[in-house]
Amino acid sequence: MKKVYEKTLSIVFSVFIILTMILSFAFGKNGMIETLVENKDAIMAYEPTEKYIKNTVSIAGKAFENGVFLKTEYVDLYGGIQKAFGKKVIWEADTSKTIMLGSDNKLYSSGNVSLNFKESEVNKDKLCGYGENIKSFAKYLNEKGCDLVVFLAPSRYDPDKVSLPCEISDNSKENVDYLYETIKDGESLTALNAQKLYAERSMDFGDMFYKTDHHWTVKTAFWAYAEICEALDSNCGYNIDSRYYDLNSFNVETLKGKYLGSYGARVGGLFVGYDDFDLIYPKFETDYTKSVCKNQNKRMETGGKIETSGSFTEAVFTDFDGIKSGKTKLTFGSYIAADRSEVRLVNRKSATDKKILIIKDSYALPTSAFLSTCFAETRLIDLRYLKDMSACEYIDNYNPDLVLILYNPGVYDDMFFDFGEEGR
Numbered sequence: 357m358k359k360v361y362e363k364t365l366s367i368v369f370s371v372f373i374i375l376t377m378i379l380s381f382a383f384g385k386n387g388m389i390e391t392l393v394e395n396k397d398a399i400m401a402y403e404p405t406e407k408y409i410k411n412t413v414s415i416a417g418k419a420f421e422n423g424v425f426l427k428t429e430y431v432d433l434y435g436g437i438q439k440a441f442g443k444k445v446i447w448e449a450d451t452s453k454t455i456m457l458g459s460d461n462k463l464y465s466s467g468n469v470s471l472n473f474k475e476s477e478v479n480k481d482k483l484c485g486y487g488e489n490i491k492s493f494a495k496y497l498n499e500k501g502c503d504l505v506v507f508l509a510p511s512r513y514d515p516d517k518v519s520l521p522c523e524i525s526d527n528s529k530e531n532v533d534y535l536y537e538t539i540k541d542g543e544s545l546t547a548l549n550a551q552k553l554y555a556e557r558s559m560d561f562g563d564m565f566y567k568t569d570h571h572w573t574v575k576t577a578f579w580a581y582a583e584i585c586e587a588l589d590s591n592c593g594y595n596i597d598s599r600y601y602d603l604n605s606f607n608v609e610t611l612k613g614k615y616l617g618s619y620g621a622r623v624g625g626l627f628v629g630y631d632d633f634d635l636i637y638p639k640f641e642t643d644y645t646k647s648v649c650k651n652q653n654k655r656m657e658t659g660g661k662i663e664t665s666g667s668f669t670e671a672v673f674t675d676f677d678g679i680k681s682g683k684t685k686l687t688f689g690s691y692i693a694a695d696r697s698e699v700r701l702v703n704r705k706s707a708t709d710k711k712i713l714i715i716k717d718s719y720a721l722p723t724s725a726f727l728s729t730c731f732a733e734t735r736l737i738d739l740r741y742l743k744d745m746s747a748c749e750y751i752d753n754y755n756p757d758l759v760l761i762l763y764n765p766g767v768y769d770d771m772f773f774d775f776g777e778e779g780r
Contacts, residue, residue, distance in 0.1 A: 428624075435624030444521040446623050455623050459519040462567040463619035463628055464512075466524055483531060486773040487538030490545065490761070493775045496748060497759055498544035503592045506539060506761045507584055508532050509572065509719050510550040512565045528765040535768075546591045553583055566631045569617020570766065571688050574634040577722035578603060584723070584760065585730065592758070596730050599640070600707045609635040611679075615686055633686055635679070636722075637668045638729055643704040644671035648693045653741045655698045672701065672725050691722040697741035701734040708732065710757040715739065715747055717772070720762040727760070739771055746776025 438446055444457040454466040494504045511529035513520075529551065536549040554564065564576045572580075585601040588594040599605045615633035616625050644665060651659030669676040674693060678684030693699055695718050707730040714724050714736045728734040737750060751759065763772055 431622070432624035432626050436626030438623070439627050446627070448622075453622065454522070455619055456520050456522055457628060458513075460517070460562055460567075461628065462518070462565065463617075463623065464518075464520055464524075465570070465619060466522060480534060483535050483768075484538055486768070487535060487542075489773045489775060490539050491542040493747075494542055494545035496775075496778055497751070500751070500755070502751070502756055503588075503758045504545040504761070505584060505587060505592075505758065506545060506547045507580060507723075508536055508547070508549050508551070509580070509762060509764050510554060510564065511765050512570060512572070514561060517561055528768075531768055532765045546587050548583060548587055550580060550583075554579075566615065566617050567628055568615070568620025568625075568631050569688065570619065570764070571617065571719060573631075574636055574691070574722045577691075577719075578606075578636055578726055580762075581723045581726040584727065588758070594708060594710070594730075596707050600730050601726070603636075605640060606636050606638055609680070611635065611686065614682070617688070635673075635676070636726070637673070637676075640729075641705055642668040642729065644668065644728070645702045646671045646692070647700040647702075649696050649698045652694075652696050653743050655742070655745065656700070658744065668725075668729070672728060688718060689721060691725040692736070693721075694718075695738050695741065696736075697738055697743070699736040701728040703728055703732060703734070706730060706732045711735075711754070712758045712760060713737065713751060713754060713756040714760045714762060715775075716760075716762050717764055717767050719764040720760075723762060731758075739774070746774075746778070748776035748778035752778070 435446070446455045448454050452466060456464045456466065458464050490504075490506060497504050509532075511526075511532055513524075513526050514529055515526075532549060532551050536547055536552075539545065540547045540549075554561065559579075563573070565572050582601040582603075585594075585596050585598075589596055611633045613630040613632060615631040617631060620628065620630070644667065645663065646665070647656060647661045647663045649656050649659055650662055653659070664671045672692060673679065674690050675684040679686055679690055684690075687694070689695070692701075706728075709732050711733045712727060712731045712735070714720055714727070714734065716724065716736055716738060717740070720736070724734060724736055735754060735756070737747065739747065742750070
């Protein structure tokens, strides 16, 4: 009887899997195609190496995953069942993607560690190297008459405030503080440590981050923007009109329970619920042209561009009306765009006539959007995708008045602090 039951169960699951695959190819092929197109350069760059094979297999897996029929419903159901059984850890075959529920009712990933800092102690030699690169970069910029601001975003995981059901090696909080100590007295640069600033401002750490995402909230990003503007006024003499970074000068529309971040998408909305998401945009008049590189890994000159014009909501947001109506998927990249090698924002009604270059990861997207109200031109580059030019070479061509470095400490890596030979 047991063998019959097991055989029947196997047949049912096999039929279910085959049916799901057929329906996925029938109804989800657009999602699969989009993923393959986005990664076509990596696929076409054939080389007979293990790394290429692993990367191609990973892309193929991601393409199928993005096209799975009723994927969201399956994930929601699974997460709901786990919650009903009181689970605080949802394991993945790839343990680096395991999701945990912290004592603060926020989701954490076992892979959310500073990948180069898995030792039990802070890697001071590596951080000192990054600090020296930043200080050399500042000297290079100073010789060009360009200011440098380094804004060190806070660690989302604070072991003094949050306990997790599984132990992880994450020294990102210490990494931020140590890197700050190495550069805070550097010449020709302004260093801001958000972990110290929010404590000085008596801000509630628990309100700074989404529960379903690894990013800080849009309101936290706006706070960072205001801190940067105040530093520019006091340290660099920019004299930016304070109304440009006063939240009262902006509309704030909160989409209640509409946001499911990168962690939430892996366990479903029933496991911990959805986040609120703020659409913050100027009350004052704006006039923009936004250019986004068409190919994620190529600059506009080599890979083409996508251009939009209009007000802040029309140009800086990605489909503002669609986001509000629910027709367009809400993502952290709804501010400006998903991560790209290069983005340009020209603002014809800016607070200053200066140009800024922001060297960033995804954390910087909303903050960069708000900063664009203050600058005649704002450019963003991401060193993960800028393949054919160093930051220094880019600066030689662009000649900005200000460079801002803004990274999430979870991504500290050699590539993020390699600005080119000219900056060493």
